[in-house]
Amino acid sequence: MTRRSLFESQFTRAPRWGVIAGALAIVCWGGAATASGEQPPAAAPPARTTPVEPDQKQPPPAPQQPPPPETYTYRPEGRRDPFVSLLNRGLEVRPAGKAAEGIANLTVAEIVLKGILKSRGSYLAMVQGPNMRTYIVRPKERLVDGVIKDITADSLIIVQDVNDPLSVTKQREVRKTLREL
Numbered sequence: 411m412t413r414r415s416l417f418e419s420q421f422t423r424a425p426r427w428g429v430i431a432g433a434l435a436i437v438c439w440g441g442a443a444t445a446s447g448e449q450p451p452a453a454a455p456p457a458r459t460t461p462v463e464p465d466q467k468q469p470p471p472a473p474q475q476p477p478p479p480e481t482y483t484y485r486p487e488g489r490r491d492p493f494v495s496l497l498n499r500g501l502e503v504r505p506a507g508k509a510a511e512g513i514a515n516l517t518v519a520e521i522v523l524k525g526i527l528k529s530r531g532s533y534l535a536m537v538q539g540p541n542m543r544t545y546i547v548r549p550k551e552r553l554v555d556g557v558i559k560d561i562t563a564d565s566l567i568i569v570q571d572v573n574d575p576l577s578v579t580k581q582r583e584v585r586k587t588l589r590e591l
Contacts (some may be wrong), residue, residue, distance in 0.1 A: 437447045494575045513537070513545045518570045521545075523586040526563060533561035537586075556584070564588045 513521075516539050524544060525536035535547050535558075547566075551558045556570035566586040572579060 416537055480583075490576060513539075513547055514552050515554065516540075516545075518556045518568050518584050521553070521586070523566045523588055526561065526566075533563065535561045535566045537566070559583070 415434055436487040454543070458467070520540045521537040523535060525535050527534040527536065528529050532548075536544055537547055538544050547558055547561075549558050555573065556568045558566065559569045564587060568584045568586065570582050572582055
């Protein structure tokens with residue numbers, strides 16, 4: 411085909427009959443409603459008003475529209491911070507470097523209270539590690555993630571460092587009891 415015949419075929423062909431038929435139907439249907447003599451419905455007559463005597467109270471005015479809503483402000487309310495990494499959250503990370511010996515190499519979750527001893531007016535605790543070794547600990551001894559705060563007649567109280575960036579508190583108190591209740 412030549413360039414001239416392509417141009418003629420695009421712009422000189424007959425219009426689409428579906429579009430013409432649809433437009434004609436809309437025009438005829440709208441014209442039929444006005445030609446049939448139908449009148450638009452008349453407005454309702456105004457409501458009768460009774461004169462109000464001065465000693466009668468008028469009803470309160472209709473409530474006004476509520477004020478427009480406030481502008482948007484972000485409130486996190488329990489949702490996580492999108493900029494905090496999810497990969498290391500809540501994991502107990504041991505510091506790199508030389509591993510400590512004895513009880514200083516154990517975490518709070520790894521020890522189990524096995525017994526309480528009383529020596530010279532103070533309490534000592536026997537704890538067992540995951541390697542099934544037993545250690546005797548005193549108050550103020552350091553663990554990987556905490557410090558032994560106090561030893562009572564039936565429990566061991568440890569202040570644990572919380573390694574969670576979403577937590578408000580940075581330390582929590584953990585109580586290991588001799589006999590579970």
